[in-house]
Amino acid sequence: MSVAAPAPAASADPPSEPDSTSGRRWRVWRAHLTMALVALALAVYVTGGLWDDPYTHVLSDNVGDQAFFEWLMGYGYYTVTQGSDPFFTDLLNTPLGVNLAANTSITVYTVLFAPLTHLAGPQISFVTVLTLNLAGSAFAWYLFLRRWLVRHAGAAAVAGLFCGFAPGFISHANGHLNWTAGWIAPVVLWQVLKLREPGRWLRNGLRLGLLLAVGFSIAAEGLFYTALASGIFVVVWSLAKSVRAEARAALPTVLAALGVTAVVAGTLLGYPLYMHFAGPQTFSGTGFNQRYFVEDVAAYLTYPSRSLGTLFGLGKELAPNRTEETSFFGLPLVVLILVSFGLLWWRAEPGRRATLRAVGAVGLVFLVLSWGPRPMVNKHEWDIPLPYTSLMHLPLFDSALPLRFALVVIGVFGIVLALILDQLISRRIPVGALHAGLSTAVVVSLLPIIPLPLRVQHRAAEPAFIADGTWKRYVPPGGTLTALPFALNVTADGQRWQAYTMARGGRQFRIPEGYFLGPQAAGEEGRKREGRIGAPPRATDWLFLRAGWYGETPQVSNADRAQARSDLAYWGVDAIFLADEITGSDHQTLNRSAVEVTARALLGEPERVDDVLVWRIRRGTDPVDR
Structure with missing residues (x-):
């Protein structure tokens, strides 16, 4: 498939080195282990204030959401031991109860971590899941990029760390165990790309169905964004002239796999979906104003509150709150991505251009969606209707907050970053002024968005x-x-x-x-x-x-x-x-x-x-x- 960067065959290694295959395998695993440790260390650094005293420290910028997710962790143990309904409870909001399926119930997490919750408390489970989410997201993006797009582990590692610790996900680390589960996107995308494998429609369909069930139970809104992005990518890629025949040949296999996916996911999610859309205490919308929770256009060009850039006075308060700083890439990175995309397009073969076109379409669509029904520029709303005006009352879109669509743009930036770094490391862009300029631009773009630890306070x-x-x-x-x-x-x-x-x-x-x-x-x-x-x-x-x-x-x-x-x-x-x-x-x-x-x-x-x-x-x- 044209999205994959061909890996060098083992037969291409020098025959005089009989252990070259095992040596290469060791280098690959060593790279994986190094990346995992780096991602985990960075995640512990970001959440260190909570680890310092998880019982009496709380996230300063979102006390309420931390309490809610700790409550869910406690309820997970109650569910496992008492056999209670994981999607509805009257322990909260008595006598009416709460529809947990219509909330972010993170059921898989609450069940998996029930033993830890019982032994150490919901506070420990909360900070553990938060830390693993951040580290796991970076590592999952690294694996995805390494497998499908780039040859060099270094390019995948830098881009993976960017995706896992981008400003948008650091801001959501202020209490959101659902949105910090950024690993869901690359894992689901990995399986979507495998749907076209000949003769494996049943296995791949089963896997994707299981992944959708897990993803829904952890981050339903994030899964919706991932599905929407996947659909846009596949359609735009399939329409490219250079790959149209390839797409047509794969269509029967993909449709068969998707049929299996629908059966598996529908079976596992039948009751949760019923509760979500038609169960007791359900509702429409979210209670949040969709014209307020939009991404300010200028926010893409500035820096978030928890970044090195802000320490040097480069940040600006353009988000509705500090938990929703979902873009905040900074002007240098935005310029770098645009220049890199143009350069990659100019140098690409037709098949790779089809991939770039599809990735660019996803980024553009989600960029515009993140602006909401009316564009906001430096906190001033302009009376210009945007496409989201026609979508905001539709099912699923009516429960989404527009600014969170910017989180998908992080993945698009990560893909472009990985591709340009791969060309720089491999010297496919020859050493010279262009190579030096791009290398410097990468450093200048990424340094200001290095995250600072999350703020905590006493409780x-x-x-x-x-x-x-x-x-x-x-x-x-x-x-x-x-x-x-x-x-x-x-x-x-x-x-x-x-x-x-x-x-x-x-x-x-x-x-x-x-x-x-x-x-x-x-x-x-x-x-x-x-x-x-x-x-x-x-x-x-x-x-x-x-x-x-x-x-x-x-x-x-x-x-x-x-x-x-x-x-x-x-x-x-x-x-x-x-x-x-x-x-x-x-x-x-x-x-x-x-x-x-x-x-x-x-x-x-x-x-x-x-x-x-x-x-x-x-x-x-x-x-x-x-």
Whole structure:
């Protein structure tokens, strides 16, 4: 196939070296091992702040998402040991529950790491998966590029490290175990390219079906992008005149393999897909504004917050938040890729041009999609409709955030980078001014985007009331317990503390609210409700959030107490507790004193138990009368 760089045959080695085959094999494995160690070391460097103290350190730029994924790790152990539904739970957001299939449930990870979660805690599982995701992504891209596109391991290694540790994936390392699983793309692409192998349609179809099932359970949105990119590549490549006959000959084999893939993936994903699109507590959209979460056009030319470039004042705040800096390549790298693409095209044979055309088409499509429905330039939106305007309400596209399409551009840049480096290393571009200029440009382009370690901050440790199981004296089996403030993305303590109890096993409690994606409270008859972040707020949880977030201590009235009685009955709350230390979100310190004052005024005097204040809730009575 024209996408593959032909590997030198063993027979081409000098016959005077009988051990040349084994020697070459050792050199290949040594290169693989070196790349794996380098990728792992860089991943540990990036996540080092969490490894320093995983139990009381949290990612400063995304406290809420880290708590959510730690909760999923804890629920994974609960799923394995209790036989619960991995795609729906009422332990969170009681009494309605949460559709985990419509969220990012990373089911494969939670099950595989269940033993580690039980032995060391969800905190360790979280940072382990995050580290392995980054290292594994770089290594998987290295293997893919080495197998299909370049001859030299050095070219594949540099490009693989770029793909695994590009600014977009470093930004998503702030809490996103789904988006840092960048290894899914090269592994799926590898299998897509193998679909055309004669006589192996059954085996390749089975493999791809299994990969799709795994990929869906870890990063459904990322898998959608990979499938879309693969489709664009295959169609554009197949239409090239130089390879049209080759594509036509491979079509029956590819279609047979895809039929097997559809059967396997459909069988394995039947229930998850039903839950995702039609199960209880499902929704449309994500609760995020698709006109806000777009990639600023200028962001492609600047540097992200966690890079060497920013240390020298070259960065710019152009992302919606620091978790979504999905391009931020810098002007030198963008220019290098454009010049390299032109040079590669000029020097390419017709078959390789077909590959370059298809890769370029993928990059261009995803570049434009990342700009969303209207172009944003230096945070100014221009009233010019873009193609995404016609796509944003379609299924799958309506659940995507446009700026994340830029993550596919990383792979396109990585491929072009690998190809030009391969020509530089092999001296197919002769030593001279052009060779020296391109080599210098590579260094100047990549140095500023070398990542800095992720920012971390302190978070409240698990209170002894939870860790020692004292809570069981206050909550009956199947009962509901909540921390103050109620669990949300910006007040995530209660949700992660529940995760720790699930990881230990045994009896569990339910919690109201929580951080997740769910439906709005109401919608049009016969129409799926729009998505939102968390549960629709009720008066009582909003009272405590205002106290913690803004330090407000309102004058509690009898109407507030009556509303609290109604809300607590709705949630089925048996007890409420306030820890001595509570954690805010993203550099925000919660006002614990205001929370306590509000709780005493609303609920009466608490009990001091271990290191928390506890309020017992007797349903049907006014909270303050206790």
